[in-house]
Amino acid sequence: MRFKSSKVDGFRVFAVAGINTVSFGIEASDEARKGLLGFAVERFDPTEDERYMMPGFKVFASVIPNPDASTIASTRDHPVQSFLWDDFTAKDGREYEYSFFPVRGKPRNLDHSARPVKITIRTEPLFSDFEHDVFFNRGVASSQAYARKFQNKKPDALVPPKDAQAREWLSRKLDDALLRFIRQARANDGLLCCFYEFRYAPAAQALREAIDRGVDVRLIVDAKNNETTDKKGVFHAAFPRVDNLDLLEASGIPLERVVLRTARKNDIQHNKFMVLQKGKRRTPTQVWTGSTNLSDGGIHGQTNVGHWVRNEAVAASFAAYWDLLSGDPGGQADDTAADAKRKNAELAAAVADISPTPDDIDAIPEGVTPIFSPRRGLTMLDLYVSLIAQAQRSGCITLAFGISKEFKEALREHTPQSPITFMMLEKRDAPTEKNRDAFVFINARQNVYKAWGSYLPEALYQWTRETNARLLGLNKHVSYVHSKFLLRDPLGDDPLVVTGSANFSAASTNANDENMLLIRGDKRVADIYFTEFNRIFNHYYFRSVTEATKNAPNAAANAEGNLFLSEKPEDWLGKYKPGSLKRKRVDLFTGMSGFA
Secondary structure (H helix, E strand, C coil): EEEECEECCCCCEEEEHHHHCCCEEEECCCHHCCCCCCCEEEEEEECCCEEEECCCEEEECCCCCCCCCCCCCECCCCCCCCCCCEEECCCCCEEEEEEEEEEEEECCCCEECCEEEEEEEEEECCCCCCCCCEEEEECCCCCCHHHHHCCCCCCHCCCCCCHHHHHHHHHHHHHHHHHHHHHHHCCCCCEEEEEECCCCCHHHHHHHHHHHHHCCCEEEECCCCHHHHHHHHEECCCCCCHHHHHHHHHHHHCHHEEEEECCCCCCCCCCEEEEEEECCCCCCEEEEHHHCCEEEEHHHHHHHHEEEECCHHHHHHHHHHHHHCCCCCCCCCCCHHHHHHHHEEEEHHHHHHHHCCCCCCHCCCCCCEEEEECCCCCCCHHHHHHHHCCCEEEEEECCCCCHHHHHHHHCCCCCCCCEEEEEEEECCCCCCCCCCCCCCCHHHHHHHEEECCCCCCCCCCCCCCCCCCCCCCCCCCCEEECCCCEEEECCCCCCEEEEEEECCCHHHHHHHHEEEECCCCCCCCHHHHHHHHHHHHHHHHHHHHHHCCCCCEEEEEHHHHHECCCHHHHHHHHHCCCCCHHHHHHHHHHHHCCCC
């Protein structure tokens, strides 16, 4: 939900509330900015009748010159020097009152006499009966919180009950939601499941239990035989085929209930969805989808989202797509080239019949539109690109495998006055020796701002050393960002969310088995996705900048300047001049619509 305060002495606070994250933007007049050292932030929780000042991280060097990992700072004494602030500790389905106290004076003699700006918000429930429920895992094993709570140890290396607490903290109820979707199925219901990775024992056990209580469980799993021996003579077993088959056997799920997807061996069966069918008529009613692979790393490591949809028309489309894939369509290993080409074309045509490509942005209807792959050509990818490139005010996207040429070509002609684009990447977008000449740079000149997966390998003042999902043994290949979602004008009256399994690439459009949801006009869904994108982007942006500038001249001095609060108002207020990234981000809040 979206909220705004009354104006108090030239200040107004705007807020977007998701489930556990509340994002704030603060509007301040020129007069209100005079002498401003920042804001002390107080939160009142009427449910628990608790009122307290929120903690901060940065401190005044003149007050605490040598902070360390044990330093605890209150925003009353070390105020927030930003017109943007986020609370990542809210509980779902709860009302809060926030008070922003303008702080002036000097670091050792702060003036708290200004009137506070108060704003009351309500977070979204985690579980509901709405059309959509959205579940993000924490996705930030590389964090100060994990380091402080669990000492950067692998969950399995922690002594009970700490091991379970670590997994709970990392999953943030994503696994609970996945299992709840399965456990709602009763005798005579059906569950149509379609998984790339089937490597998470609790999910397999839940499906086995569903079978035992009379649920008609059917599965499609990736079983492509892609085993290889590399140039060094090292053998690599077929993935995820071997792991998938091992868990199927271990869980006792009868193989007659399983379709092994082996056709089109060079393209992956990348879906991660389930369809609930109710009663003996097997009426499709609900869908579980998103980016979350059924694996320990998918749940507890890299960023992922699970999306629960209660919509019979959408569920019917997914069921039709499942039926199509259950025949293992497409070219087989022993087909002639001509036969394989014909079968692949038939598959793409059948997919298009189930989910036609909208002609353009205007043709995307309000509500939920499912999109499946593989499909002919790249028209759907071009539409995704246009959602970002032709946004009215802003676009956000997560990219696990880099920025495709289609996005770069569309954005390279943008200017600093174009709609702002935020990209959350798994790895830094940088040229290599192989593509140095052809590499296309997109950055602030195109009004594009990027963050990428990174962590703090060494302690730095009050920032302690961090770990990441790979070092914790949770993920091998994608350690940070695995989610696949796109937001077009999320804070406007006509937000559009794209979410699912596809990586916004050519392969995910015309080659792999994939599914996506286009969700138009649902502000609740947009607010949840926006606040979670904000959380992840903010978390990694600081680490990305630290990583990118660590070898730059005066890196140590610049780092120190960024790690402490400014002692003078003008030193931090100058970062909000027109055209700056910080100012642009504030403008997104002050220009949003659709308030509660």
